[in-house]
Amino acid sequence: MIVERKELSFLEKTYLPGIAQGIKITARHFFDTVSGRKKVTMQYPEEKWTVPEGYRGAPYLVKDQEGRTKCVSCQLCEFICPPKAIKITPPGPEVRDELGGVEKGPEDFEINMLRCIFCGLCQEVCPEEAIFLMKDYSLTGQSREEMIYHKDKLLELGGVHNDTIMKWKKKDEEARQQASFH
């Protein structure tokens, strides 16, 4: 395709109207900003924005309303995590009672927030609804080690997620009702 180049008039060839036009535009922006008529930036640490719904912030672990750690250490999030930010230490074979009817829970759960890209695949893949991307976006620390969040910290930051199904509890209750058969 051949684009016809428009022949410039004498005035346009002097560049002057173009320059004047540019100066006009920048001047408008300058005065808009200086007078405060238009505002697009925010004084960040003093002013904060309202984090929208569905925002993908830092991933944290949650407990259910009965205080049980929902994670069962299936390690699917560790598997799916694109930057390999998650590392789960499985509990090992010892039978534990503190997990509330679930045989398995994480011994430790580490998320390296320096590696995390906040993609939300861990939340999507979690079969137990145990990990959620929350609204935290400003994570800081003094060292790399500090930026690796461990289980306790993740649970504390994650708080409680109201579980309407309570799968494991229901299963446990069902089994108790049938106990007479065994």
Add this chain to the structure above:
Amino acid sequence: MTLQDILIATAKIVAFVGLVLPMIAYSVVAERRISAAIQDRIGPNRVGPFGLLQPLADGLKFLLKEDFTPNYVRKAYFWMAPALTMIPSFVVFAVIPFGSSLFGEKMVIADLNVGILFTFAIVSLSVYGIVLAGYASNSKYPFLGGIRSSAQMISYEIAMGMSVIPVFMLTSDPQFYATGLSEAWTTFLAGTADLNLSRIIAYQSGSLFDWMIFKQPLAFLIFLVAAFAETNRLPFDLPESETELVAGYHTEYSSMKFALFFLGEYAAMIAASALMVVLFLGGWTLPFWGLDEPASNLFTGLLHIAIFIGKLGIFMVFFIWIRWTLPRFRYDQLMNLGWKRFLPLALANIIVTAVWLWFRS
């Protein structure tokens, strides 16, 4: 030259440098704040009230950064280049009359009768700093930047020099100095010759329309554009041109050496602005309220300096404004403009002015 002369000159130099250095520092702040406003941002506002202490923070940063010299550079030239960029910009200030008089002393460090020639001589030197930086870095981008710079500066110097000739053709009117001047001016100009910069101010002091910007608008336009090119400011910052040459001639520089280039650019801007104020905007005078004559008391003397700085500030803001408005010229466009447009125009301007003067006489 007596000891007293030397002391007075020293005092003037110290005072002047004390004035210019903060101006350089704050023009950097101005650049950042104005560019921010143009781009709908806020700019640096954290250090001190309204970010006014930002230059201190910047200076500290430059001083504390590692002064790194790559091991493949030509060391002597590499170290010399930043100084060579900074010094000419300062030396130019020596002949600029930045005020009328204080305590009976003329507010110009060296009241040379060849002021304008001196200025052009010194301005030509500033190309060496940049060319040397490009050569000494021993690296391709700085080298390209240096080459561009030399071609650009030489081209525009010619247009610049040609453009001011009509101004002096007008001002070297002996009849004007013989009859048209008040007593204060006559005393003030005693012993000066045609190329003395104070004479030009005197010539423009009569009324607003005596300013050369109105008498020689074409000369002003050419001088203004050439000043942009000479100071490597956008739209003519081809020696630096981040998008093509990383950082051009100062790619390999860091820390205080880089800062010298950086501040040298602003010093050059101030020098060019000062020159334009003197040549085209009536220098330290204003054509009313009696400010059109050399000061007779301290207050007026200080006011004249303030007027000079005010006019200078207008040019500085204009420099900055243009930078954030116009994109960079292509190299061939730059050469076209310099040689094929401005040089003939400047020559034509000389001839037209000469014809007019001949006709008038």
Add this chain to the structure above:
Amino acid sequence: MAETTTKDSSQAVQPQVEMVRIKINGMEVEVPKTQPDPITGKPVPTTMIQACAMHGVDVPHYCYHPKLPVAGNCRMCLVEFGMPAVDRNRQPVLNDDGSPKINKMPRPAIACATAIAPNMEIYADSDGSKEMRKAVLEFLLINHPLDCPICDQAGECKLQEYSYEYGQAESRFVEAKVHKPKQVDLGPRIMLDDERCILCSRCIRFTRDIAGDDALGFFNRGSYNTLGAYPGKSFDNNYTLNTVDICPVGALTSKDFRFRMRAWFLKETDSVCNSCGTGCNTIVSSREEVIYRQEPRENDAVNSSWMCDHGRLNYKWQASDTRLDAVSARRGDVREVIDWPRVVDELSGKLQSFAPGEVAFIASGQMTTEEIFLFRRLAEKFGGLRESFPNVGEGDHLLVSADKDPNTNGLFITGFTPAGEQGRNFQSIQDGIRNGSIKALFVIREDLIARGMDAGLLEDLQLLVVSDIHRTPTTDAAHYILPGCAHFEKRGTFINVKGRLQKFMKAVEGPGASRPEWEFLHELVHQTTGQNGFSTIEGLFNQMAGEIPALAGVTWASIGDTGRSVELPGA
């Protein structure tokens, strides 16, 4: 675990077997009429599932296992099929073009227990067959807890795989599921989750027919049918963990591996067990340089699909605290850590300062064949006495060998120690040290003090070089310690008690400065004899094979994944 019948075993009996023409999914194929029974070895009619497997058609199944008797109780392998039609005189009915007319059978058959017949047509992938699989899966999942997130089998579970391939996404079962015992302690190494069990009875058949320990059975009826150990019987024979391998779901789990790592993270490396002379083929599963489990790898010439529990769990020493991870030299009483180039330099210098016969060499059946070969070269150069020790324990009727070293035949075949002469030079070496005719000792993978040598005698030596992987009293006495690699950490070959030459691959890195023995032996041989060698294991093996008559014509590549038999000296 691979469950296909290997071609080797089927072809061995083929010459006498009549071939039958059948059609599988419309593809005309020939299959042998009979197959050897997995337990007795007697020829029995070929089943549809075997015929399909021979021609690459996968029929989903749970209870069928090629190495176990057929049970036919899971119904997963139901397929539609057709038979040649016969008229009332039992004569074949022909189509117009003369080919036999095929009638599709009104009811499906289980492929694992239905013998093939001439001209039979199997429709393994027909819509009807798929519909049946879907229905069977729905039944199997009725009482299944669907606790995949906490189930160790997830990722290698047939229930998951077939559900994904053939099942339906939603369950129509709205009633409460039957709950069965969980976390049943079945034996010292086995944990059972009865809810997950699909009652395929593979474990029962394995332990009864292969391991010969009839310990497991089904109890209760209908929905409450559960697997368990017979009252008073403990499921604790030496082969229990094989049931974990063959369990198609997550019902039987290994206590050792339970909740340690998910299967999908594990890197699988082909290896060979070093716990006894049988040399069971194994798969070593590791992640990030940590070994998590060892499983048998199918090799009908050695271990079929099984291995003993002892050998399987005998991998933890690889990561023990006593591993040697630094090269060190003892100067007087001070031990100095040095690097490999320096130790090779110093050693080759010192070894050459002794007169012929003043250095004795002691090897071990834990070394690879290549290492023994290089060690023999070194010993020949210095003309010293050579010794290795027999390592005899208890064997059993199935896989465990009485020889506890994996490579005793490697010692024999390379001629380091002639067959039957292990342990004979030990006394002469001790006497030699005592009378001063032996001044230096080079020991690899043996603890001489545990073998009964007097610790004081080691002090008399001018030079004691010990290479081992663990710290022992002998390494403590050594002038030079050369940390070696476990077989998990290097490549090499073992020759088992039956003369099977088998190679193993590197699964994990050795700790610290440890280095495969053949590497530094190669450097020592090179520096002391001036002979060039190979710095790759392939080259080294091929060089060795060229010099040892029993290995003539064998190359590293031709060993293959399952090894090859070589002729043993004196056999």
